[in-house]
Amino acid sequence: MNFIDRRISVNRAIAMLAKNGMEVNDGEAAIILDFLYLISINRKKPEEAKNTGTLKRNRTLQKSCKTTINKGF
DSSP, rough: OOSSSOOHHHHHHHHHHHTTTTTOOHHHHHHHHHHHHHHHHSSSSOOGGGGGGHHHHHHHHHHHHHHHHHHHO
């Protein structure tokens, strides 16, 4: 499988894997990259992405509640 718009080269993948103690050759690194690109293309997008604003609002509400409690004591 060959992906046209790769953002990470095989050499860079080899370098990143080497930093984590994994020694691979060019062919193995290409297979790993193909696998990761295939997963990223086929993975489902979360349907709850529309509710990100409400999650942000809930976090700020929790922070404001904590600060008012701390100021009261």
